[in-house]
């Protein structure tokens with residue numbers, strides 16, 4: 296009988312990996328890296344309970360590292376099959392996976408310098424050279440049409456509206472002539488957001504895996520325009536700079552789109568906007584180019600100029616260009632990765648700008664436990680950056696209207712679109728409290744039964760209807 300095994304994102308928001316077995320074949324849905332605190336990151340070093348050489352296929356919902364970042368390890372350890380992804384996801388993997396490898400290599404170098412590691416010399420989880428064989432295995436499959444993977448498995452993608460290329464995956468399993476369908480939500484995005492199509496109405500499914508990143512919270516109501524315009528006016532009047540740690544993919548483009556609109560409507564002054572992340576620059580290019588992902592509003596705006604470009608925008612590619620904005624003393628907006636301030640160029644901007652109370656840090660996305668972003672949200676008086684304790688005098692503003700993730704209400708809206716309740720629902724990709732709270736909502740609001748909270752390593756049979 297077909298079965299599913301939870302190899303990640305079962306009790307946490309990262310490491311998405313779901314192994315589906317049927318007819319002696321194995322398909323892995325997403326292949327994510329565990330990210331966040333040390334305890335989670337150490338999981339990346341543990342052997343998978345299944346030999347990668349016995350996995351036949353990988354299917355990706357989207358390119359985020361917590362869904363793809365374990366691929367170089369999987370290939371190094373023997374996986375030799377195709378990796379199915381749509382066109383935008385394939386290209387984004389070409390940006391995100393090399394970056395992930397560089398971070399792994401940097402971590403290993405830092406560990407070597409400081410003398411902490413269980414390996415001697417400290418090893419990276421994988422290197423940039425190990426990414427090329429992964430990219431070579433990615434096979435594009437069509438949007439919104441069935442792709443036959445094997446006699447046992449067929450897949451079909453549905454827009455998830457989360458980042459460029461993001462989808463939910465419908466997996467049809469056929470064993471002994473009997474079908475069963477599993478729907479993997481992937482990461483669900485928001486409705487009526489800029490640039491991308493809304494999450495599609497989900498198809499019927501016997502089994503459903505649903506993410507619960509914001510399963511216990513609703514984002515603040517109101518448009519991101521009002522909130523952002525208010526912050527920019529207030530901070531620019533007092534002569535401050537606005538630092539926005541932003542994920543290079545998704546958040547940065549949504550911000551640029553809204554900034555451009557606010558300028559068009561003359562609701563904000565035309566400030567210098569510095570996009571300080573080579574990865575964000577490349578991703579913005581992909582966002583422009585993949586027209587098949589654009590919603591109607593974006594398409595309508597294009598004749599009036601690039602919707603992703605503000606009037607005084609600067610793309611900073613080199614480290615010297617990045618450092619040069621340390622000398623900027625007039626009000627400005629700095630958009631820089633990483634989005635949770637765990638690393639990257641945003642750190643030196645924070646070190647420079649946090650001690651000045653005229654400035655503001657805008658946290659425009661999910662901040663995981665154990666990250667500097669979360670510490671700022673929780674009111675830290677100092678922040679440890681590059682070995683120094685930096686005083687936090689700047690205002691810290693949470694702007695969850697920019698989240699790329701559906702909130703509790705939007706997840707319920709997406710689920711309510713299913714024509715019938717699934718026979719069994721698995722809640723994944725959420726911190727324990729969020730997942731627990733969301734189960735209660737699903738049971739009381741939708742009246743669904745048989746809601747399971749799998750633990751890492753749990754395995755369940757998937758009997759046909």
Ligand SMILES: [Zn+2]
Pocket residue numbers: 357359457482
């Ligand atoms: Zn994601």
